[in-house]
Every structure is written in structure tokens, then in C-alpha cells.
Amino acid sequence: MTPAFSICVYCGSRPGERPEFTAVAEAVGRWIGERSGQLVYGGGRTGLMGTVAEATRAAGGRVVGIIPKALVDRELANTLCDELHVVDTMHERKALMGERADAFVALPGGIGTFEELFEIWTWRQLGYHDKPVGILNSAGYYDGLLAFLDNCVREGFMGEWQMGLVRSGTEAAPLLEALVQEAGSRPAGDKLAEIV
Template sequence: MRRLAVFLASSDGHDPAYAGLAAEVGADLARRGIGLVYGGGRTGLMGVLADAALKAGGEVIGVIPRSMIEREWAHEGVTELVVCDTMHERKAIMADRADAFAALPGGLGTLEEIFEVWSWRQLGFHAKPVGLLDVGGFWAPLLGALRGISATGFLAASTLDDLAVAPDLPGLLEALERRLGGAHRPAHGDGPAPR
């Protein structure tokens, strides 16, 4: 894995541990020689992640819509800042520049981004692995909801099993590496998840 796209909050959240996690992930990716692709922001967990990766000598590629630069949300100190026009372009560029995807704590934007790349994988538009960094059980409520959806038949069990989930970065990277390059193949009898 040369580059990992990380989706996470542009705010800080209520618990300072989230910022600590973002800093730890940024520094660890840099130490491992894995480039970071992220949303290009300078605030919240996004800024903490990028700053930590840069401080540790890592490559940081930010991708941000022009309108967000005009609001002064862009991180001007990254290795490369890719400017685009829309959120759709932003996600497509991030997907193109990364070898895998991971979500750290975040809100609507983070959920929307990770679900989109996961659904693209499930539909066969790419073979890049997708995962959740579940530190402290942050994603446990979401995973419970997904298991409930799977039990109703609207999400194939093989698709749910394809999502990499780990409580720490080394575990998540290992799980992503195992899936790297392997296109998602539903188990026999499983069609694509109904939409």
C-alpha cells in the first residue's frame, strides 16, 4: 500500500482523545512510508492528521473544492494540494490517488465518503479495500445497524464481511493489506446487495 485515503472530521469532537488518535495515525502512516490522501482541510481532526504526518516526514496529498479554499479552510502546507470544483470531483480524485480507504471518527461527511467508496467496491467499480478504525468502539453503533440491515436481506453478508474493521491502526492496515488488489466477490448465491 503506497497511499491511504483517510476520511475524518473537520471538527474536533468533544473528546480530546479523537485529536490524539488523528495525530497518532498521521505520524504512524508517515513512519511506515504510506502516503496520506485526505480532504485538504486545516481544521479539526483533518488538520491534526495532516500536521502529524507532515511533522513525521510523510507525504500528504490534500484534495479540496475551490469554494472551501475561498472560505480559508485549506491546509496550505501539505505536500500537494489538489484543487477541484465539486465534492463529486473531490471524492473521485481521492479514490484515484489512493490504494485503500479508512474512516476515523467523523460525522455526515465521513459517513457519506466511506459508504460511497464501499458501495463502489461492492459494485465492482474498483478493487481497493475499505475499512473503519474502530478505536474505543466508535463505530460499534453503526456496525450494529449494518448487521441489522444485513439480517433483513438488504446487505449481503459477504459485503459486510468485506469491510475491514480493527481497533487500532496496525490491525486495520493488516486487514486492508489482506484485501488489497482483490475484487469483492459475493459468496455463491449472494447477489449484489439490494439497493
């Protein structure tokens, strides 16, 4: 069965210190699954990654995991995925995640989450894709980052139009709904396959 939509979720391979982080990962997975969607994610069983994947699967959604060989043991590759792709490099992982998704959202996470978010946002700025990108600011986790980004605009290193290429929200359902709706209004096709 073809999924109604496909969302790439970037999030931590750790659970974080607050129960709200696990709760939001569960809510995101449940939202995707209950709407016959597909989760594209980093392929691990640990932390928020494992939580969002299990919640998607439990709610009837499809799960595509993409993990580099170097992380198979460290992040405990999730063999329960509908598709589990083990790739050679992080570059391959991110390009395949980009190809398989209609939209992207970052949940709380660490350096890997930040790097994936900023790269997919940069790719949109450069015209490699025109898929929506979101930041789910659960429990104020991204308050500091969003303030820093606003400062980048004030200091002249970014333009308002660049900030307009990413949307943020504090609640899962409205943000996910907006991303899926925006993805549905975009023309098919992009240049992600060319950047590997």
C-alpha cells in the same frame, strides 16, 4: 520519492468531544509517515483532518489534499500539503481521492465522513475498484453504526458478502497494516476514473 503506499483517510473537520479522537488521528498520521507512506485526505487544516495531515508530515510522510472550492475557506485549505488540489465539485474530489489511494479508512467524523465511506464502499461493491476499505472504531464511536449494519444483514437488505468488503478495528496499527497488506495483494487498475 515514490511513497510505499497511499491511504485515503476520511475524518471530521471538527475535533470531536473526546481526546481519544485526536489521539487516533495523530496515531494514524504518524503510522503513515513513519512507514514512508502517503496520506490522501480532504485538504483541510481544521479538526481531525488537520491533525492527521500534520502528524503524517511531521513523521516524514507525503500529504495529498483534495478540496472543493466551496470548502477552501470553511475548512481552511492546507497549503502545507505536498500536493493541494482545489477542484470544482465534491464528485471530482471523491473520484480523485479514490484514484490516488491504495486503501481507504474512516476515522470518527460527521455526515461528510459517512457519505465518503458509504460511497467508496458502494463503488467496491459495484466493481469500480477492489481496494480495501476500513472503519477505525476509536473509543466505540462506530459501535452504533456497526450494530445497525449487522441489523441490515439480519433484515435482508444487505448480504454478508457486502459486509465482507469492509473491515473494522479498534486499534490503528493493526487495521492500517491489514489494509496496506490487502492493497498490496490486489491487481493494479480500476474504473474509478470512469465515474466522474
